[in-house]
Amino acid sequence: MEYEPVIGLEVHVQLKTKTKAFCGCANEFGSKENSNICPVCLGLPGSLPVLNSQVLVSAAKVALALNGTIRNFIKFDRKNYFYPDLPKNFQISQFDMPLSEHGYMDIKVDGQAKRIAIKRVHLEEDAGKLIHPEGTACSLVDFNRAGTPLLEIVSEPDLHSPEDAYVYLSDLKLALQYIGVSDCDMEKGSLRCDANISVRPVGQIKLGTKAELKNMNSFKAVRTALEFEFKRQVKSLEAGERIVQETRLWDEKKEATFSMRSKEEAHDYRYFPEPDLPPFTFTDADIKGIRKSLPELPKERLGRFVASFGFGEKDAAVLISDKELADFFEACLKIYNEPKKIANWLIGPVLSHLKSNLSFEALHLSPENLTKIISLVEDGTVSNLAGKSILAEVVETGKPPDTIVREKNLGQVSDVDELKKIIEEVAAVNMRSVDDYAAGKENALMFLVGQVMRKSGGKANPKIARDLLAERLKKT
Amino acid sequence: MAISKEEVKYIANLARLGLAEAEVEHFREQLGSILGYIDKLKKVDVSKIIPMAHVLDIKNVYRQDTVLPSIDPQKVLQNAPSREGQFFKVPKVIE
Amino acid sequence: MNLNLLTAHELSESLRSAKITSAHILSDLKDRFDKVEPKVRAYARQPFFKKSSSRNSVDAQLNGIPVSIKDNICSDGDLTECASRILSGFVAPYDATVVKKLKEQGALIFGKTNMDEFAFGSSCENSSFYPTRNPWDLERVPGGSSGGSAAAVAADEAILALGSDTGGSIRQPAALCGVVGLKPTYGRVSRYGLIAFASSLDQIGPMTKDVRDNALLLKVIAGHDKNDATSVDIPVPDYVRSLEKGVRGMRVGIPKEYFVEGMDPEVRQALNDAKAKLESFGVQFGEVSLPHTEYAVAVYYIIATAEASSNLARFDGVQYGFRASHKSVEKEPALISMYKQTRAEGFGQEAKRRIILGTYVLSSGYYDAYYSRALKVRALIKEDFDKVLGEFDLILTPTSPSPAFKIGEKTDDPLSMYLSDIYTISVNLAGLPALSMPCGFTKSGLPIGMQILGKPFAEEDIFRLAFAYEQNTLWHKMKPKL
Known part of the structure; x- marks a missing residue:
């Protein structure tokens, strides 16, 4: 039975x-x-x-x-x-x-x-x-x-x-x-x-x-x-x-x-x-007044997040599952109007930091410094990877993101001449890949971009590096 | 109205009142006669009456949510039949 | 002249003009105490003969006046035992609101008076200390439960006193001892710090040598208190000032249900004489009916004991007071044995009886038949009074069906003891103010009291009538021979 x-x-x-x-x-x-x-x-x-x-x-x-x-x-x-x-x-x-x-x-x-x-x-x-x-x-x-x-x-x-x-x-x-x-x-x-x-x-x-x-x-x-x-x-x-x-x-x-x-x-x-x-x-x-004073409840917030920001229900559910997190999200939005990007950062790297200690304050994380990190990544000042390490540093020390970029020299290399120099060095020691590309193997380009990134210590702007490389390889 | 010894014992237990056997019988008799007297209330037609829990017609007496100083614990603990540090002490409560 | 014989208003005048000091009063009280207390036993324990006012200001209304208070009113740092073994050794860690008010007006808390344990009784015989005796006849009871306060005032070992009244506990002993006692309107005086008997009925009130002192003392203790949600926020009138407003044209009802079987003929006569006297001042009397009177005692003993059974649950030997050296009973957890033995040894017979009755009427299956029904009949009793007081200013009744009875006379018959409260109980059920004052003596020399009931919060009217009567009689000047 x-x-x-x-x-x-x-x-x-x-x-x-x-x-x-x-x-x-x-x-x-x-x-x-x-x-x-x-x-x-x-x-x-x-x-x-x-x-x-x-x-x-x-x-x-x-x-x-x-x-x-x-x-x-x-x-x-x-x-x-x-x-x-x-x-x-x-x-x-x-x-x-x-x-x-x-x-x-x-x-x-x-x-x-x-x-x-x-x-x-x-x-x-x-x-x-x-x-x-x-x-x-x-x-x-x-x-x-x-x-x-x-x-x-x-x-x-x-x-x-x-x-x-x-x-x-x-x-x-x-x-x-x-x-x-x-x-x-x-x-x-x-x-x-x-x-x-x-x-x-x-x-x-x-x-x-x-x-x-x-x-x-x-x-x-x-x-x-x-x-x-x-x-x-x-x-x-x-x-x-x-x-x-x-x-x-x-x-x-x-x-x-x-x-x-x-x-x-x-x-x-x-x-x-x-x-x-x-x-x-x-x-x-009295009852009407109290009802009016009620804040937005989790269910309502979930609905609003889905409708206004185009989130999937799963992502929205994660964001509203903690009032502080959802409030933080909305505070970020006021500074930097990119809901999906903020959500990705919050649900991904931020939540993994929050796991052990569910308080933004303890993590020295404010809407200002998180949106700053995101905008540094988005405008190409730092790489995505560097962005994550800045976040880790903020959480650790509470230092402003700008300071961290300066101190750790995390700024991305977007300077064409400097990048060209690196590309030449990489091309010189990877002749085989250069030939492969010439023979039509598209994969070789990605490998070479990776090598440029490595050589630059992760600081090369990957998009510019890729374009310059493609141009350089055409020449051969 | 007659009530039984068992009822008196049940009530005494609810009230955590230890009674000797002789007291049980004594209270059984007295309670019976008082309840017999009280029975006269059955004569009153109360079908349309709302029970009056408060004689005054006052409502909504509140206190503001403001912290006031607490009492000095020693002032209270000095009255305790048994204490340990700043705790009141009782025979072990079986959980 | 011995200062202990004077009233508070007389003493205040002499104190203000610096003819006497507070220490003189205390010393005269001590002499009197030493002489009569062994016979009367009005106090729960030795009073404070050396005390000075915490406030010394001429405008304080009771500056330097000693006040005796019932042993169920908390005063900070003083033993407050409700004349019960279960509270033995309990030092109140705070002041009742009335005590705070007294101290603010410069009064001295002189001592605590004897009472029936937890105010359960009408004779002061249910005290765990000793019975108090009636100063007019030491073989007789002073009434109760505020018998100590009444006897202390009557015997001139107190200037002013406070009692508490749940079903007549101020008025009945006042009548039996020949003093003036007022139960204020429910909500007029804060109950904060009064060790509760029945929360919906209890009120603290003044017990004094004359009406003017009574008005004076009420003025000091009355008023809204944020610590008592049932105290009412309406202004306190100057009761003393309105005493002399006169009574011509006042309309007073006499309830026919109160003048029936069981009333002592001498009490009846005294009441009729008082009525005639008041008529001669221009008071108009009329017969009125309070048809639910016969149910009052039954309603009272359900409501009062139910509330008491709950209020007294806290006396369990955990935080304060007495704890029995309990023996473990087979199969019973030690904690339960501690509770049961503490309460068995700590409470007297009357307390146990009321706890059992109150627990019974609230227990599963009986609530509707007893408690709920009692609350309904209580509403009817109040309605009766509302109707009458819609047409009349006041109601006049005897306070007690008979004068003081002999010690031991009613101890074995709780029901007959309960029935002796028949004239006072309805007032508590209806929440009304009522005052008892002397209106004569029996041939054997025992005081007789009459009760004046008023509309809610109309204590002024009661005082006016009482004062007019007192001004034209000498009963309050009579002193017991001790």
Whole structure:
């Protein structure tokens, strides 16, 4: 029998506001433990939450970008459960009236378009962090993260392969980065993803029993964990076993999922409206205003790049796959209006430099110096090869391209007399090729051009060299 | 309204409240009589009433996204029953 | 004259003219404390007898005046334990907004007063420290939960006091101890720094020797606070200035539902006498109806306990307060044992009872039957008041169906204890302001209180009526023999 996986993803995204959701503590990663804290985010007796205005705006932007509806009336609820990283032992969240519902995201997997429905988007506060020192009977609590604004984005079970999930996550992350509301850095925990997966025979409509997968630390891990879990569930079913509804943890080292051994309690979160926060309203005009403030999203940019610059979809996809890259491209275009040439440089040599360190700033690369390099190549001042070595030098030292050309004497030799001199020298030691050409072997010309280039240390202008050579050989 | 000992234990566990057996029975009785009294609310026709979560008609109370100074951690940690360095310390959380 | 016997407005005048100093007041308070506190036990712990104002300016409204505050209001650097073992040793690391305001107006935070644990109770018997006694009869309760504040004011071991009121916790002890206590409109006074019992009902309010002091203290603590999203941004009137505006033509409703079974005949008589007196000043009375009154106690015990069960979840032995030296229970993770044993040993019986009830009404399958229904009936109760207050300026009721009861009389019967809050609870559900003031004494010498309710944010009207009555009576001048 053939089986298919049915996958739904629950993504938590930290919003990149200056302060936490309900207090004025800095919302930043990497501070010393328990230093970004105050009575409110510690849930100290007597403290009260007051919502950060930016949080609702950011959340609404995401909801609109994901094509969801936005409620006109927004309230918060308390979700009650005990955990040492949860200072009040309840989490301020949204229960029966999430900020947004009925969204979707269109993705393309292996050329096939798919629409993934997004069930709900709601706001809540993040918990603190627990550290479990090995070999001790204790855990340590750091509340720096407690109260960070968190957006929960829940998809419908519309994903039907681990690759679907991977593409959905990548596109979601890209959209969030374009909106500028989150770093979406899984390593820092600013994006976290849990996955629900069940399997069923192809053609069956009824859903199978699902398992919830946790502890994946990268999009790749999500994909591999889903691949593993799909195989595991199919194998169980084929062996005549039943799938148990449970939470399973992904073990990165063992590349397998494992049932959480501790018995889980039935969830009874006792939600009720948060009495400390009066409700919030969005008028239709508010929503319109927020929609207007949305930046161009990845899909729109892709379409524009294809339509305005005549790019193939593949090249355009590479350019928009990183907001900084696409912004850089457009900044270059303003200085030097040659979209294809800039794109070729970016997708080719620039991206290979960027690979290890995805920041233009760290590479000392500005639109000014990249377009300068391109124009040096295009106007024949330097060779294409020399252009690439200038780029490498810029990335290394940050020196202006002009300076590098001067210092390394990379200027192309276009001077006819100088080139003629080289050609004579080359002709003198390659008599055979000269004869071959005379005998009608066109290939010989290319060889001789190569020799001229070599002799000139790569600096000869190849086009002029070729013309001069052809002229010289005619003489013989 | 009668409620069972099991219900009291279930509730006590949700509330992380350790109860001795005698207390379970004691609270079962008292809870039953209070819930019996509360049952009078069933007489009220509330079919057309919207639940009132906030008595005041105020909305949209925000704080600006401006950083304020945090509290001195020592001021908070001095109250901790158990700590290690600048961390609060608890019995091991089983993951 | 002993300065501790005076009111804040009397003391302020003498302080301003430099006839006395703040240190004199503190020293007289100390003498009084040493004499009567062993009998009354109004304070949670020893007050601060040596303190000086952080601000010394003549225009500060409470310059040099000591204020006693309930043990559930945080003051920076001071123990704040809510009379609960679970908060033992908790030193608040910040000032409640009301405390900040008091300090800004030159007041001295004198000490913390005893209370029912977490404000759960109407008798001050549910304190983990000791019960407070009624200064008028040491065998009787002072009321609660702000019983310590009420008793301290009544016994002249406090000048001014703050209490908190969730279902009558300021007004009922004020009535039982013969002092003036106001629960302001919900949102009038910031709750920031008040250790929450039921967030949608709690308000901090003044407890004082007379109406003028009450108005003075409210003026200082009221106002919008950016740290409390439920505090309302409307101007604070000068309550003191409007005291003497007179009451002729004011219309006051008397709800018929409040004068039925269970009311002590002496309380009824005192109310009728007060009504007659007020009529003689030109106040117009009319009978009104608040038809959903009989549901108030049930609604209150659902909403208040549900919110409390959530608010009190944070007391778990992790960050502050008491942690039990837990033994590991079989099959139970050590952390869970720590939680359960800490909360078992840290909370008293009434707190446990309310946590269980509140958890129950919110638990899976019961939300609609209890909590949601209670929120709906709450809306009906508020509607009742809106209707009446559309036609009347104020409502007059008794504060408590009976005067102070004996210590131990109701401890085994939580329901009858809950029912003693019947006149005060609706006010919290509707978010209205209400004041209790003395309106007589029983034959056995126990104070009787009457309650004046007003429209939202119309504390001025309440004070006007209260002041007119007080100016023409001597109840507030009576002192218990201690």
